[in-house]
Amino acid sequence: MQKLSVVQLETIANDIREDIIRMLEHAGSGHSAGPLGLADIFTALYFDILKHDPKKPDWDERDILLLSNGHCVPVRYVTMAHAGYFDKKELMTLRQLGSRLQGHPERTRLPGLENTSGPLGCGLSQACGMALAMRMNQIKNRWVYVVLGDGELDEGNVWEAAMLGGKEKLHNVIGIIDRNNIQIDGPTESVMPLEDLKAKWEAFGWHVIEINGNDIEAVIDACAMARAIQEKPTMIIAHTIPGKGVDFMENDFQWHGKPPDHEQAVKALHELRTLGGKIRSEHE
Amino acid sequence: MSDLYLVDIKGKLNEEPIRKGFGRGLLVAGKKDVNVVAACADLTDSTQMSLFKKEFPERFIEIGVAEQNLVTVGSGMAAMGKIPFVSSYAAFSPGRNWEQIRTTICLNQQPVKIVGSHAGISVGPDGATHQMLEDVALMRALPNMIVIAPCDSVEAEKATMAMAADKHPNYLRLAREATPVITTEKTPFVIGKAYVFNKGTDVTLFATGTMTYQAMEAAEKLRKDGVSAEVVHVPTIKPLDAEVILKSVKKTGAAITAEEGQIIGGLGGAIAELLSENHPTLIHRIGMQDRFGESGAPAELLEHFGLDAKHIALAAHDIIHRK
Numbered sequence: 001m002q003k004l005s006v007v008q009l010e011t012i013a014n015d016i017r018e019d020i021i022r023m024l025e026h027a028g029s030g031h032s033a034g035p036l037g038l039a040d041i042f043t044a045l046y047f048d049i050l051k052h053d054p055k056k057p058d059w060d061e062r063d064i065l066l067l068s069n070g071h072c073v074p075v076r077y078v079t080m081a082h083a084g085y086f087d088k089k090e091l092m093t094l095r096q097l098g099s100r101l102q103g104h105p106e107r108t109r110l111p112g113l114e115n116t117s118g119p120l121g122c123g124l125s126q127a128c129g130m131a132l133a134m135r136m137n138q139i140k141n142r143w144v145y146v147v148l149g150d151g152e153l154d155e156g157n158v159w160e161a162a163m164l165g166g167k168e169k170l171h172n173v174i175g176i177i178d179r180n181n182i183q184i185d186g187p188t189e190s191v192m193p194l195e196d197l198k199a200k201w202e203a204f205g206w207h208v209i210e211i212n213g214n215d216i217e218a219v220i221d222a223c224a225m226a227r228a229i230q231e232k233p234t235m236i237i238a239h240t241i242p243g244k245g246v247d248f249m250e251n252d253f254q255w256h257g258k259p260p261d262h263e264q265a266v267k268a269l270h271e272l273r274t275l276g277g278k279i280r281s282e283h284e
Numbered sequence: 285m286s287d288l289y290l291v292d293i294k295g296k297l298n299e300e301p302i303r304k305g306f307g308r309g310l311l312v313a314g315k316k317d318v319n320v321v322a323a324c325a326d327l328t329d330s331t332q333m334s335l336f337k338k339e340f341p342e343r344f345i346e347i348g349v350a351e352q353n354l355v356t357v358g359s360g361m362a363a364m365g366k367i368p369f370v371s372s373y374a375a376f377s378p379g380r381n382w383e384q385i386r387t388t389i390c391l392n393q394q395p396v397k398i399v400g401s402h403a404g405i406s407v408g409p410d411g412a413t414h415q416m417l418e419d420v421a422l423m424r425a426l427p428n429m430i431v432i433a434p435c436d437s438v439e440a441e442k443a444t445m446a447m448a449a450d451k452h453p454n455y456l457r458l459a460r461e462a463t464p465v466i467t468t469e470k471t472p473f474v475i476g477k478a479y480v481f482n483k484g485t486d487v488t489l490f491a492t493g494t495m496t497y498q499a500m501e502a503a504e505k506l507r508k509d510g511v512s513a514e515v516v517h518v519p520t521i522k523p524l525d526a527e528v529i530l531k532s533v534k535k536t537g538a539a540i541t542a543e544e545g546q547i548i549g550g551l552g553g554a555i556a557e558l559l560s561e562n563h564p565t566l567i568h569r570i571g572m573q574d575r576f577g578e579s580g581a582p583a584e585l586l587e588h589f590g591l592d593a594k595h596i597a598l599a600a601h602d603i604i605h606r607k
Contacts, residue, residue, distance in 0.1 A: 106392075107392055107393075115359075115392060116387060116388065118387065119383055119384075122356045125352070125357050125359075126356055126359050126360035126388060128360060129356065129362075129368075130360040130363055130364050132345055132361060133321070133361045133366045136342060136366070156352065157384065160347075160348075160352055160353035163353075164347065164357065
């Protein structure tokens with residue numbers, strides 16, 4: 001696959017944000033902040049990092065991408081559509097009766113999804129299980145990426161998986177924490193403090209990389225570094241801005257679990273189009 | 285029943301914990317299929333996974349005391365084509381990790397084999413915390429889940445092998461104490477089938493797990509009292525074998541259910557649902573009556589809570605009078 005330039009990737013991420021706004025407005029319910037904040041990470045994953053084939057979602061040499069915080073699935077649906085897994089028109093069926101695009105992802109409904117999630121805290125365990133199965137089968141050239149929310153880290157299940165990953169040195173597991181500092185009841189550090197987050201993961205036997213998760217190049221570089229670590233699993237703490245790209249949504253926890261109405265969507269799309277123009281012109 | 289090759293319960297019976305049969309079955313399943321793998325939450329000997337671990341150390345994962353992780357790791361392994369057996373005590377798995385089983389195994393349709401050992405009141409001295417009584421209700425309510433409670437170690441071995449070949453999520457319920465062995469190698473076992481262990485005409489005793497032996501004993505007592513009791517062993521609680529169950533009650537007109545767990549949502553609940561919708565029949569449910577257990581010797585507890593042959597026979601007499 002021809003590598004895309006950073007400006008091409010940034011442009012795709014911006015287009016993905018526009019489609020997230022459109023689909024959420026159309027659906028009338030769903031989460032806005034997380035998916036917008038994750039658009040750069042998902043663009044980096046699907047358009048650069050992952051070994052995958054949208055035409056063969058069951059390809060047995062593919063890398064695995066698990067979404068542990070299932071409520072952020074709009075970003076995955078939109079990115080998959082942009083990558084060619086299905087027609088973008090289907091995005092407008094989100095959350096409708098009979099749709100393959102369920103409110104929270106269901107693996108059995110849509111080829112290309114690797115797990116069913118929504119209730120938090122399970123993805124890292126599943127990633128560990130997959131990595132263990134790969135080790136039993138002597139598979140060395142496949143990677144299991146798993147995206148987690150930061151609020152999700154309140155779940156004890158995550159730390160059970162952290163212990164196992166460290167113990168078994170599952171180096172082909174690469175976790176990416178969407179560190180956007182918000183959860184439903186407010187800022188993570190007031191709801192249930194997570195810091196010192198880096199020290200926590202290191203203490204559990206993980207290699208930790210901290211990056212700006214809205215910097216596509218940094219995401220690509222961090223994953224390349226993670227793949228080079230053979231002694232332990234890697235956790236990438238990706239600092240993101242929730243609601244990224246839409247001024248009135250950025251860093252406001254109120255946007256965690258609601259969609260824009262029509263007026264807000266028009267405003268958001270206008271902002272994103274301006275941003276898109278800026279990306280293109282800056283690189284010309 | 286000659287075609288079922290059962291042991292004559294009037295003779296001397298061998299006794300063995302049901303979980304021992306699981307251990308042997310897992311080893312055989314592991315030898316037969318390289319994709320069979322196992323994980324345990326710090327109870328490898330107790331749940332009898334140690335046989336498998338010794339033979340296939342590279343296919344066994346020690347999870348530690350972390351039952352949520354146990355089943356979700358199982359989900360991940362199944363997603364990569366493995367057939368994972370994950371074991372702990374039933375009080376912890378599926379007691380502790382029901383939502384993970386619901387989302388990552390049942391809704392996600394991964395064929396994880398959940399093995400809950402030390403289920404039922406006969407766990408004994410450990411007391412109510414460890415006497416898992418609600419596991420059948422918890423697992424039976426989940427779409428895609430198959431629920432199996434074998435009656436002895438010989439059947440447990442067959443059930444384990446059948447589970448390894450089955451494409452669904454399964455729950456296997458095991459008991460701690462030695463249980464009389466009433467089936468033989470030749471006794472058939474198929475997931476979803478119930479078996480008439482004793483033919484009769486006056487009343488049907490439906491039993492599962494350790495209580496099947498008690499039902500057979502009860503039938504023998506009843507025979508001496510001049511009552512012809514049919515015993516239907518129901519090792520698969522979900523899906524129920526509706527055909528065999530309905531055929532029996534159409535003949536006898538009265539049903540007793542017997543299980544070592546809560547009647548709410550258990551075998552008693554399941555059969556009551558089936559009968560009331562298809563062939564309303566007098567029914568009496570023996571099992572835990574919406575209460576917890578307590579410490580005591582296993583036999584003592586079975587008697588105390590009315591879960592033995594004597595109480596089954598009494599209930600049968602009573603229901604026949606009410607017909």
